[in-house]
Amino acid sequence: MRFFSGVLLLPCFVASVLGIFKDDAYHTDWHIPLIGPSLPTSTFFHQPNQDSKASLIYSLTDRSILAAINPKDGELVWRQQLKESAVNVARAGNGVVVSATGTSVSSFNAGNGRLVWENAFSQNVVDLRITPANKVAVLFADGVVRLLDDKSGDVAWEWRELDRCADDVLVCAYGDANFLRNSTDVPLSLHVTKSTLTVASQSLKKLWVSTIDLATGKSTSSTTHISTAADIPAKHQAHHGDELLSWTEESGRTLKFVALPSTTPASVAIPNDVVETVLLSSKDDVVVHFKTHGESWAHVYKVDAKGVASEVYAVRPRLGAHSAISLNSAGGKTYLVWTLPNGETVLYDVAKEEALASYTLINATEIDPRHSVSEVVPRPDGTSFAVRTFVSSAAPGFVGDSYLIRNGELAWSRKESLVSVVASTWIELLDPSTEEIVEELDAETHKSVGAAYVHRVTRHLNELSLYGPAWIQALPQRILGGFVNKGTEMPTGKWRDFFGFRKFVIVITAEGGVAAIDVGRNGEVVWQASLVNAGEKFRGVSGIYEVRKGHVGIVCTGGSYVEYNAFDGIEVLKQDFTPSVLSTAQVDTQGGKKIIIALLSNNKAIALPMGVDAEFDSVHLTVKDSTRSIKGIRVSPNLISSPTWTFVPPVGESITTIEGRPAHDPVASIGRVLGDRSVMYKYLNQHMIVISTVNPTAATASIYLIDSVSGSILHSATHAAVDVTQPIVATVSENWVIYSYFSDEAAEGTAKGYHLVVLELYESEFKNDRGSLADADEVSSFKGAGKPHVLSQSYVFPSAVKAFAVTDTKQGITSRDILALLPGTQGIYSIPKRVLDPRRPVGREPDAAEKEEGLFIYTPVIEIDPKSIITHKRKVMGLKKVVTTPSQLESTSIVFAYGGDLFGTRVAPSLAFDVLGKGFGKIQLVATVVGLTIASFMVAPMVRKKQINARWSL
Amino acid sequence: MKLLAPLTALYLLASASAATVRGLIPASTVLPNPSELPADTTITLTTAGELHKTFLRWDNTFVFRNVSEGSYVLDVAAEGYAFSPLRVDVGKGEEVAVKQTWRGRAWSNTGESKGVPIELRPIQATSYYQVREGFNLLKMLSSPMILIAIVSLVSIVFLPKLLDKMDPEFRAEFEAHQKKNSVTTDRMTNNIANFDAASFLAGMGKSSTPAPAQASGSSAGQGGNKRK
Known part of the structure; x- marks a missing residue:
C-alpha cells in the first residue's frame, strides 16, 4: 500500500516540478554577466601564462569580483566573487592573479580561475606586491608585512618592526632619532625590487620608508623619513611600477614623488584649478596627469640613475573634464596612451613630444573615461601601432561602464554600471x-x-x-x-508581442542612472538617462512607478520627481521639492488616474506630480523609523499625515525586514476546496505586512504579521537558536507567508540547517465557516479584520536563501511557484507552492480525501533538484532581488532578477497549458492527417470492389 | 608539512586558537575527473554565527583556515553533481572529527565517522534539463494499446493464410467452432456486407433484402469460400 501510493504520487509530484527543457534553455531566458566598475590600480593586461602570446584583461571591481575578460570580444573568461569588502587589491603574478579583499588574500590560476591558495588574517590588507620569485608580499593595516608562499599561501616570514612603539610609550626610538609619540604609524604602501621590499608609512605627519630583505625578512636599514613638510600621503600611489612613491603635501598644491631607493623627492606644483591629479609610472618614466573641470593635460618626467627626475615635455591641454592616461612598455619603449572624453585616442612616446598617432572614435558618443589600461604593439613597419585601451567610464549615473577601444574603433562595451541596480518597475508595452x-x-x-x-x-x-x-x-x-518551429521574432519599438512576453523594466542604479531594459529582447538597453548631473551625488530613490500608459515616474529621496516617456526615455516632467522623502505609495484617484503620495521627512505629505487636482481616499503608509520601531501613517485626502500606530518589538529585538503583499496579487478563489467538497475560507487581507526581527542576545528570530492599517498583530512566531547574522527573508502572497532562517541545534534531537517555514492563514479552523467574520459582506481593517487561523509547517532546505519572489500571472488561476534566490552562482530555485503546503499530512499517508485535494505526505527535507533551477547552467552572480510580472498568457509569468548580473526568463508553474510547446510535432500531425487521407482514398476502391465481389459471388 | 609547523604555530599564536579543516574531492566512479568541476565550486562550513566559504583549489583540495571550535555543516555546491552534507566537529584542541549526517534528521544522529582530510564524493551526477517527450518508436511500440493493435492486425492478416495451410480436418473443426462463436458478430457485420447495392439503386425497399436469419445462414455457409 505504501509503495503503491508512493508510485501514485510520484507522477503528480514530478509533473509539478517539471524543469527547463533543453531546447528552451538559452532561448526563453537571457543573462547579462556583470562584474561592476573596475578599480584603477587593480586592472591590467596580463598573459595568463608565460608562454601565451595573447593577454587577457584582469580586473578586480568594487563589487569584489575578480574577472578575466577576453579583450577580443569582451566576454568573461572566468570570474570569482570574493568576500565583499571596501579594500580590494589585485596584482598579476606569473601564471596567477593574486587578490586581497578585506583580511583575506587569495591566488587564482590566471587561465581558468581555479583557486590556487587562500589565507585569511586578522587585519585588513593595505597593499600587496608580487616578488620576482612569484611570492606574495602583503602589508597589513597594523604595519605587519608578511611574505606568503607562492604554492600554499603559508606565511614564510613576518616583519613587525614598523610599529615598534607600544601605545603607552611616550618616547620611542624611531629610525635614527627619538620621537615623542603622538600618533600611530599608518602603513601606506609596499614597493618591491629584486631583493628588497620597501614599506612606506606615515607617522608624526611625516613619510617614512623601511627596507626589508626579501630572503630573510629582516630590516636592511633603519627607518628613514623622506619628507620635511607636513604631508598627506597615500593620495597618489603609483599605478604601475613599484619603485615609485608619490604623495601630495598638506597644502594640496604640491605633488611629490620619489624613485626608490633614492630618498630625495621631486616636486611638481599643482595648479589651483586642478581637481584631480593622477600619477603614473613605468620603470623610470613618470607621467603626472592633471584634470580641471574643463580640460586636462599631462607632464612627462624621466628619472635618471641617481633618482633625480627631470621634465621631458608637457602634453598640451585638451577640452573635457574626464580623460584617462595609461602607460605601456613594448619593445624597449614606453608609450603614453591618452583617451579623451569623446573616445579619441592619442599615442605618444614618452621620449618624444610629438604625438605618434591619433585615432578618432567613429562609432560612439561621449565615453567619459575615468581610468584606463592599454596595450601598445608597434607594427613591423615602425610607424603604425596596434593600440587597444580598456576604459572605465565616469558618466554621470552610469559609473563604471567599460569600453575597449582598438585603434579608434569601439570593439566592445560592457554596461558594468547596471551591477548596482537598486529599484525597478515593469512597463506594459502597447498592443x-x-x-x-x-x-x-x-x-x-x-x-x-x-x-x-x-x-x-x-x-x-x-x-x-x-x-x-x-x-x-x-x-x-x-x-x-x-x-520549421522558427521562434517568432519579437517586435521592436513600443509594441508588445502577441503573448505579452515583451515588456520593459525600468531600472535605477545606485549612482542615479535610469535605464530601460527590454526583457523580451534579451535584456537589451533601450534607452538610458541620468537623474544626476556630472559631479552630483545621487541620494537614492524612494519610489518608481508606472504612472500611466507608457510613462514612468521616479521619486528621488533627495526631493525631486521626474517623469519619463518609458518608450523613448524623453524627460516629460521634473519637479523639485524639499525636504527629502521618507516613503511613497501609488494610489488610484477617484477619477481613475494614478498619483503618487510621498511622505516627506518633515512629516508632511505631498501628491505627485504636483499641481494635479486629484481626489483620493486616505492612504496608509508604513515607515521604518529605526531598527526598534515601525510607524503606520495615514495620509488623509487633504494631504494631512497623522501617525496611526507604532510597532515596537519586545526588548532586545531589532527589526530586519518588512514585506507586504505585491501590488498585483490576484486571488482566483477565496476559499480552498477540500476533498469532501467543503471549503476553508482564505484569510485575505490586502494590508497584511510581515515583519521579521532578531534578538542577538537570545539568538531568536521572530515573525510578526501585522495589519498595516490598524496596526493589530495578526500572528507572531518565535524561533530559537537562530543564526542572527544571516538575514531572515520573507515573502507574502495571497493568504500565505514563507520565510527562511538558519537554525542551530535548538535542543537535543533537532536538526541543524536552513529552514523554510510556510504559514497559511484561514478565516476559521473549521470547514465551511468564516469564523469571527461570520457572513460579513465586506471586511474592513477599521472594524477589525478578525484573527486568522494559522497553519504552519517547516522544512529543511539545503541552502541559504537571499531573497524570495512569487510567480505572478494575469488572473492568479495558475498555481504559484516560489522563487528562492540561492547564494553564490547557484541561481534561482523554483519550489511549487503545493510542496510548501502546511496541510500535508505528517507521519501518515494521505487519505482518499486528502489525495483528492492534491496533498502528499510531509517530508521534512526539500532537496534541491537542479531541474528546478530556472537559471539552469547559467552562472548568475550577485543577484539581490527577483521581480515577476504576468504575461498575456495565464500560464506564464515573466521573471527578472537584478542586483548584480541581470537575468530574465519566463516560467510556467502549471506548465504551458495555453500555448503549444516546442515539443508539439506540427509536421507529424499534418503528415498523419495527409497519410490517413491518402490511405483512405487508396483503400476505398479496394473495399468497394471487395463488397461488390462479395455480393456477386453470392 | 612538518617543516611548516613552527611557522603555522607562530601564526596560530597571533590569531585566536583555531583549526584548519582540509579535504579533497578524489576521482570516483560518479566523477572520474574532478578537475572538470568549474572554478566556482564552493564548499561551505556553516554554524550559527559563522559561515566559512572557500572555492575548490586547482588540485581539487580545499582548506578552511581559522575554523573556531564548534559543530559545522559542510555543504558542497558544484555544477552537475550532488553531494551529501557532512558534520564537521572542531574541538578545543583543534582536532577535527567528520561524520555523516542527513538533512532533516536530528543533529545528534550521526552516521559513520569519516577520515581527515575529508574526502568528498558526489552521490550522483545531476541534470539541469528536462527531456522533452518527442516521437519515440521504441516507446510507442512498448505501449500496451499499440501492442494489442499489432496483435489483432497480425491475426486478421495472417490467420486466414495460416488456416489455408492447415490440415483440412482440423480446419473444418476450427471453422465449425468459429461459426458457433461468431454468430452474433457475424450478424452485425453481415448486415453491412449484405447491403444490396443493386436493389437499393433499383429503388427496391428494405423489405426485399433477405431476412436476417437467412442472411446469416447463407453468409456463414460462404465463410470458407470468401476467404480464397
Missing part, C-alpha cells in the same frame, strides 16, 4: 492590434447601437482592404515558419 484603433473604438462607444454597428462593419471592411492582401501574401511564409 499593436488595439492601439491603432483606440480612437475608433472610443467613437463606437459614443454612438447609438445601429450607428456603432455600421461604423464597425465599415471599419472591418476598410481593414480588410488595407491589411487583407498583405496578410494573404504573408500567409505561406507564416505557415512555413510555423512548421
